[in-house]
Amino acid sequence: MLGTSAGNHHHPPMLQRATLCLVSVIAALLTATTFFRVELLHHLLWAKGPERNNSLDSCPYGHFRLTGMKDCLSWLSCETIRSEVTVTKLMGRGAVKQVFLAHWKGHQVTLSRLTVSEFSNDFFHGLEMLKGLQSVYVVKLLGYCEGDKTILTEYHPFGSLINVNSILEQENHRGFNTWEVRFRLAVEYAMFLHFLHTSPLGPRVMCDSNDLGKTLSQYLLTTDLHVVANDLDALPLVNRSAGLLIKCGARQLWGDFVAPEQLWPFGDDLPFSDDLMPPYDEKTDIWKIPDVTDFLLGQVEGSDVLRLHLFQLHRDCKRTMPQQRPTALRVVQTYKAVYTSLTQELDLYSGTVHDL
Ligand SMILES: Nc1ncnc2c1ncn2[C@@H]1O[C@H](COP(=O)(O)OP(=O)(O)O)[C@@H](O)[C@H]1O
Ligand SMILES: [Mg+2]
Structure with missing residues (x-):
């Protein structure tokens, strides 16, 4: 008996060897599938992250593009904001700004206006930061008017x-x-x-x-x-x-x-x-x-x-x-x-x- 089993151990019959082979292939396949599924999931989750948006709609500094716009436009000026932007309703209000839903050329946009002059330093600081930190991490600036103390940004219907x-x-x-x-x-x-x-x-x-x-x-x-x-x-x-x-x-x-x-x-x-x-x-x-x-x-x-x-x-x-x-x-x-x-x-x- 001993002799036979020792012999089998060293020289497994064809069927046994094939089974062993098959099991290893299946195990390798399972590991690979799991790995790729995890990788795919990871890709799905993170590729939909900020990096991707960035490459899709990046514009040169001082410019913006909204969904559906072919070209990048430079930030809207006081004149354009006054003549082309229509305020619809008050959406939100913090200490510094009143935030309105507005329309510009068929796009819903957000117009923020300084509430009280007491906070004008904060308001202008905020504007400088918005300009300087434009990136995938920050709301898109569409224009501003220092004289009217207004800032135009992309509208996000889900709010804060x-x-x-x-x-x-x-x-x-x-x-x-x-x-x-x-x-x-x-x-x-x-x-x-x-x-x-x-x-x-x-x-x-x-x-x-x-x-x-x-x-x-x-x-x-x-x-x-x-x-x-x-x-x-x-x-x-x-x-x-x-x-x-x-x-x-x-x-x-x-x-x-x-x-x-x-x-x-x-x-x-x-x-x-x-x-x-x-x-x-x-x-x-x-x-x-x-x-x-x-x-x-x-x-x-x-x-x-x-x-x-x-x-x-x-x-x-x-x-x-x-x-x-x-x-x-x-x-x-x-x-x-x-x-x-x-x-x-x-x-x-x-x-x-x-x-x-
Ligand atoms: N672009 C926007 N899209 C949708 N909602 C906005 C937008 N900007 C501001 N809001 C709403 O208005 C609120 C106040 O805006 P915020 O800029 O924080 O003003 P404040 O400086 O007065 O605190 C936000 O918490 C959010 O609910
Ligand atoms: Mg706030």
């Missing part, structure tokens, strides 16, 4: 990121109400912060973000479910080489949403004074990421598993010492790595493809 839940829960969007789509919004939000912290206008901080609602209201949700930053009225510059840090306004801030270094550090005994308040840097944006991402993930199948995978990273974002928090780039990289490993895991276990 506050509407994410109500939009994705609509019957016709249910198919998109997945952890993958929601997580991509969070990745794009983090990508914008990375862009802002290393921007062509120097490292900038998203200051108009003292609570979750306020923060979400500064970003828009596009109809193809991407995130663009819209309100750039408060982006102070961190000039590290000159030793210049920033402060988000001159008033005292409260609560858990803002970073600990944004709170008055000297207790109740000493009344708040802006002169004594120590400045800080862009790591305040990192502190806020877990709260924004948590909101964006919502309560759908898979979002709690994802939260578990993000636990350590988000704990690092909430470190008291700003310099111990990760950079926005590291957040983006970790988010992408978590996304890839989770889709692979799910794909292997369930055999399903999580289509967009």
Whole structure:
């Protein structure tokens, strides 16, 4: 017996060898298919991201093109805005601007107008930032009129990121109400912060973000479910080489949403004074990421598993010492790595493809 089995071991009969061969081929095929499906899914999810839009409708600086326009046009002037843009209705209103839905040559557009002259510095700062930061991460500028204190931008009917839940829960969007789509919004939000912290206008901080609602209201949700930053009225510059840090306004801030270094550090005994308040840097944006991402993930199948995978990273974002928090780039990289490993895991276990 022993002799026979030893002999079989060294010289398996044809059938056994063929079976072994077949099993290896099937295993290799399965691995390859899984790999390609994951790669395809990854491509689908990220290729629909900001990079793709960029190559499709990029125009030279100072120009724009809306869907359906063949050529790039230069930003509209005061005269053109006055004569060709018709305001339809008030859509939104923040501290600085009144935001109107308007029409221009058959396109729906957005006209923002300064509300009170007290905020005119913020308004013009916002305009400069919009001009200087035009990219896939920022709402498209179509024109402006400094004299009339108006800015014309692309209209996004889904409105601000506050509407994410109500939009994705609509019957016709249910198919998109997945952890993958929601997580991509969070990745794009983090990508914008990375862009802002290393921007062509120097490292900038998203200051108009003292609570979750306020923060979400500064970003828009596009109809193809991407995130663009819209309100750039408060982006102070961190000039590290000159030793210049920033402060988000001159008033005292409260609560858990803002970073600990944004709170008055000297207790109740000493009344708040802006002169004594120590400045800080862009790591305040990192502190806020877990709260924004948590909101964006919502309560759908898979979002709690994802939260578990993000636990350590988000704990690092909430470190008291700003310099111990990760950079926005590291957040983006970790988010992408978590996304890839989770889709692979799910794909292997369930055999399903999580289509967009
Ligand atoms: N281009 C746009 N498309 C759709 N909604 C917009 C657009 N721009 C602004 N809004 C709406 O108006 C609100 C206020 O706009 P925002 O630029 O943040 O003004 P403020 O500077 O006064 O805060 C936004 O939160 C959003 O709901
Ligand atoms: Mg705003």
